[in-house]
Amino acid sequence: MDPDAVDSLLDAEGGPDTGDDSLAEGARVPHGSTDDPQILDFSANINPKVPEGATRVYQTVLPTARRYPADDYSSYRITAGDYVGCDPQRVVPTPGGLAAIRLAIQTTVRSGESVVVPTPSFGEYAREVRLQGAEPVFHAHDDLFSVDPADHAMVILCNPNNPTGDSYDPAALRAFAERCRDAETVVLADEAFLGFTNEPSLAGEDGVVVARSLTKLFGLPGLRAGFAVATGRLRDRLAAARRTWSLSVPAEAVGTYCMNQTVFVRQTRERVASERARMADRLADRFDVRPSDAPFLLLDAGSSDAVDEAIERARRQDIAVRDARTFRGLDSHFRVAVRLPEENDRLLTALGV
Template sequence: MGSGVEEGPEAIPHGGDLGAARRLFPAAPEPWIDLSTGINPVPYPLPPFEASALHRLPSPDDLARLKTAAAEAYGAPDADHVAAAPGTQILIEILPRLIARETRVAVVGPTYAEHAAAWTRGGHAVEVVPDLAGAEGAGVVVAVSPNNPDGRLFAPHELRRAVAPGGLAVLDQAFADLEAIEPAAPGPGLVVLRSFGKTFGLAGLRLGFALAEPALVARLEAALGPWAVSGPAIAAGCRALPDADWRRAAAAARGHDAARLDRMILRSCGRVIGGTVLFRTAVFGDAPGLFRRLGEAGLYVRRFPERPDELRFGLPPDKAAWCRLSRILK
């Protein structure tokens, strides 16, 4: 007899799940080195939080300061063009609810799978297309730039051209902050998503932004409700976002690390096919075997069941981790 409870959709696998890694490789040495995400392994040096950030609710003035810092950091005209949220994932979930159901949505892929899943849950006709030519005329076009996992870039004007008149272009720039590319400013029919946690290595704080026209920002904020962003996240954003010097230094350092990782992959007979300064994606002749050897050594990388010859590597955080990875890749 059935339980009477409907089963939900199969969960989308994500990086960072060390519980899953330990179940796959129970004899692996500790501590695990998690290379399965695209999060900066060298976090921003936050000072201690003031007690008030933890024991009182954030005020509208606190949120306004955060939105102003984000507008200046990301090239938005002003704070009215910024919606702050507890991570970009919740914005990915909310956007489909603000668009008329059964809209044709084209997601340029393969990419971050939550985009297509969220628009499907929202009752839309979703198609994953290989390029913007396949998205032509869609009511909503979604692209990640730089793309995860291949690093492809998409310009805002290219997305706008593909969208049907009156439609919406969604440009997810979660990995753009440390890349040598121009930030995308919001405009009519364009919403840009930016991730704070990946860039600053503070993903656990859960902070992200949507840059959009003020009318859409107001609808997003209404859907999020009051106090959507925590006091500690607001304090961290107000401190880190204006620190352009740290971002420039981090971009240079992580770019050096990405080049080092490329050399290690090449020496192990892998072929780098793309990525960003925070992760590299490569093809291997025996990717499943390499995934197993890495796992048995306590190194967790990202694999793709639908593309079994590919592995994605995040950046090691320190010398010991680099040495441990090097030993396996040799």
């Protein structure tokens, strides 16, 4: 979508007329997860625990879903502002983090422009850029700050990065965001996994759009709750283009409830950090384990055949792991989530470590 069209509130929901080629290039990308309840799923990075009381909240508000929600989502925005440390007026509710990513790209990037996309990283970034008729320019995620932002409409980053798990130094990240702001280049910061860390959010920084997902940290990927944060014209564009009633009544209520569960968040962070270190130590006996700040570990098996072997060993024990060879630049890797201790033990046994 042309940002100028958003400013004039014309066709705010639509996308650019880029033709069939752009849509064809935006083909679906592979993801982890399985819908088989008999499979122990280490392929998706979802918290296996849900805040106590979330089910009760859902059941309580479900009858009110017979009417449309209030579209200002005031309680949700106030809670989200507290959750990431920003003015609630800067929060734009979205049905999940990916919806926030699309909204940011859709309202910022014009057809024919270029966008810096980290690699290896979340495959949806390049897809969303192409759907706007723009060109993704791939750059190593761990060398992203060497990019000259003046040459591009947007720079996308994932913090912590998926699938590698490493997070950016906060001071260096803010310095880079300032360089981008000086160059009038928008930064899109995907913070889907930042809630698993103690690192500060970029929410509220001028020139930055933050995309947040609630569904991973709180173990509710099917709820589809998230939000974007921006300031000034960026925020106005997001708010203008946001779909009316973008959150369901249950998603708003459960999302608001979950963001207030500070003890749950603290306990989750502690458990993930402890189990991640234990798993990494065991897995290092057989694989090259990438240091991680996220609820997952990227493993280098040494060869593509070794990845096939690891996937098959896990499958024989009804366990799914993520084949990371679908990520750009990775040819001998797979990724495993950090789950509960007894579940992690099952994985370690299945992989022979």
